[in-house]
Each structure stands twice: as structure tokens, then as C-alpha cells.
Amino acid sequence: MKAFDGIDNQVLGAFIDGQLDAETSESIIIEMDTNAEVRERVYQLRRAKDLVRLGFSKATPASGKNKPAFQSRWKLRSMSMVASITALAISLSSALLGYQFAKHETLINPGNIAQTTLQQNPERILLHISESNTEHFASTLKYAEDYLIKHEANGGQIAVVANTGGLDFMREDISPFKEQIISLMKKYKNIHFIACANSVKLLRKKGVDLKLIDNVKVKQPAIDHIIDYVRDGWTYKKVETLVKT
Amino acid sequence: MIKNAPSLKNKIAESRTRLYRVALAWCGDQMLAEDLVHETIATSIDKCDQLRNEDQLFAWLYSILNNKWCRHLRKNKHHDDLNEQIPCEESGPDTICQELQLVNQVRHAITNLPVVERQVISLVDLEDFSYCDVAKVLDIPIGTVMSRLHRARKNLLVRMDSVSARNANSISHIHRVK
DSSP states (O other): OOOBTTBOHHHHHHHHTTOSOHHHHHHHHHHHHHOHHHHHHHHHHHHHHHHHHHHHTTOOOTTOOOOTHHHHHHHHHHHHHHHHHHHHHHHHHHHHHHOTTSOHHHHHOHHHHHHHHHHHSOOOEEEEEOSOOHHHHHHHHHHHHHHHHHHTTTTOOEEEEEOGGGGGGGBTTTOTTHHHHHHHHHHOSSEEEEEOHHHHHHHHHTTOOOOBOTTOBOOSOHHHHHHHHHHTTOEEEEHHHHHHO | OOSOHHHHHHHHHHTHHHHHHHHHHHHOOHHHHHHHHHHHHHHHHHTGGGOOOGGGHHHHHHHHHHHHHHHHHHHOOOGGGHHHHSOOOSOOGGGOSHHHHHHHHHHHHHHTSOHHHHHHHHHHHTTOOOHHHHHHHHTOOHHHHHHHHHHHHHHHHHHHHHHHHHHHHHHHHHHHHO
């Protein structure tokens, strides 16, 4: 594909990519009509473009699912919110009917309701760990434990999702924090340890006799967990950021 | 800041396959591509409030993917082992289908291109990005985009033609043996 007749190869590339203005494109089309070599060069460039598409257009992630579950989950949440609001309205009406003397502000002050909601729904945290790094493991445990001590009573929840190297954290055979993880899971019901199904599959495929700590969940790829949780309103934190702070 | 965050997060989640294709073209390894995409989606969902214009979503996503990929390359300077992870181009049960074999050959050829060429060719040819957007995503001048793209296409064709020539030779060899 040598340069030819003043039409630079890069310009021809821009032509097939639709990056040229109409006038320049037209001049190339006219040139192609009469000049077989330019025509051939354009053909070769298009061939390269088609090959790239052929090579990757059908590639999909192994676990390739972009679940539409979010919408139904939102619907569920909306329904539950409607139910809560209805219940709240009923209780407020009862209260108003039953206690005529009570001050309205005490009962229906939005600030009070917001305060109650905040206390009932503390920030739910999703920790993502992807590197086999003892410092990261230790930070994860410390953060989780601090969080649980603070939020155990008011229903706080924390999930730790591990993939690739981070999986070592949850492996029964090599995790340096196995006992602490087991102890945390025994002590608190609102902590969840989740291993990436893809990473587990990959390691097993490589012949690693992988055994995870009891009660570590393996359901789907880490990214699906992350997407589900974040969509559901959880706060995502990468473990590296805990280490930095 | 974009107001409709749930819709944006949905769009990010739905872009997974697109990101994966480009990531695979860049790194040539399926698991690594998945990891890069995981990281990209996680980061973008986390930081989606930083995106000011939703029209720029894909450029923004690919910038993040590019950062993750560059970070990976920096951390793993000895990435020659990529050659071990590329799809096998030998004929086998899974490459009997001619198209699949061609797909493998293309992937093999692309993963053997220099990294900078792979990045540009995949964004332009797979994602139909304008040169201007590619320049923004990769933070390089448009002229560099054009020259890298040209080199990438040229190298790709040279590699594919040499594979075809090898295949033709092996076929004629078989004929001679017969």
C-alpha cells in the first residue's frame, strides 16, 4: 500500500472511516472510478476494517449477561416504598384521630421521618478486592469490623466481593485471615463474603484445587454482583482506596 | 452532573459486551479482558457523577478502560506472555469451521500488533469512534491516531496475507503428498 498520486493512505483511511468532508470524499470517489490502484487501496483498507469486525464482533464475555433484573428490582422497591408510605399514612391518620391533642409537627414533621429513615437504613457498603495483597486483606477486615460495630444495631450491611487475586482472601487453604473471616461471619449476620464465579472457574480450570472458606458465596461473576449491589443503592468501595486513606 | 443516575448506571452495565470486545482486541486474553471490563464498569458506576455530558459516555468509558489497560501494562512489564494466551490458530475441533478459524487468525494478528496500534484500530473499526474521539480517549493528537491506524491496518493485512500464504503452502504440500 504505497502512497500514490497525491492521495495519502491516511486520507484514504479517513475516507473509509467517514471522517472526510463531502467534497474530499467525492474527489476520492471520482479518482476511484478511473484509477484502479486507488480502488485497490481502498478495497484493502476496507478489508482490514472488515477483518477487525469479523474478529471481534461476536466476542462476548464468558458470563455475558446484562441482567434486566434491575428494573424489576426497582419495581419491587417502588412497591415496597408505596406499601411503606401507605402504612405510614395509615399510622399517621390513626395517630391524628386518636390523639387530637398532639401537635402536628411531632407527627408529620418530614425532618423526623427522614431522620427515622436514615437510622433505619444506614449506608450499605460493598467492598471490592481484586489483588492478592495482605495489606488490602487487613484493611478490608478492619473496615468491615469497624462498620459492623457501628451499624450492627441499625441494620447496616456490608458485602466483600473478591475476584482474581483478591480471591486468595477467601481461600481456605491460603488465606492469612481465615480465622478472622469465619469469626466475623459467626458474629455478624449482616456481613457477606462473595467470590467471583469466573475467577473460581478459571483457577479450577488451571488445575488449582480451590476450596473456599465455608459460607463464602459463589453465584455469579464479580461484576454482576457489583452491578446488582450498586444498582440496589449500595456504596461501592475499592479496597485500595481504604488503604490509601 | 447527570441527574438520571440509575439510567446512566444501566447504560454502563449494558455496555459490557462492547467494552469487552475492545478490551479483548487490546489484550488478546479473555480473562484479562473480562477483568479490565469489570474494573472499568466498577469504576465508572462509582464515579458516574463525574460525567458531565451523557453523550460522552462511551468516550469516557473507553478512557477509563484505557487507564486500566495502561495500568496493567505498567504493572506487568513482561507481557510477552500474551503470546501464550492468544487464541490457537492451529486447526482443531473448535476451528473446523472456516469462519471461526479466520476469526482466530484475525485475533492472533491483532494481538500481535503493537499495543498503541491495537488500541486505535479497535476503537475506530469496532466502535466506530471518530478520530477526534479516539484522540480524546487515548490523549494523543489526531495525526497520531491517523498514522497509528494506518500502520495497524497495514500490519494486519501483512500478517493475514502471510497466514493465507502459509495455509496455501500447506494445502499444496498435502496435495503433493497425495
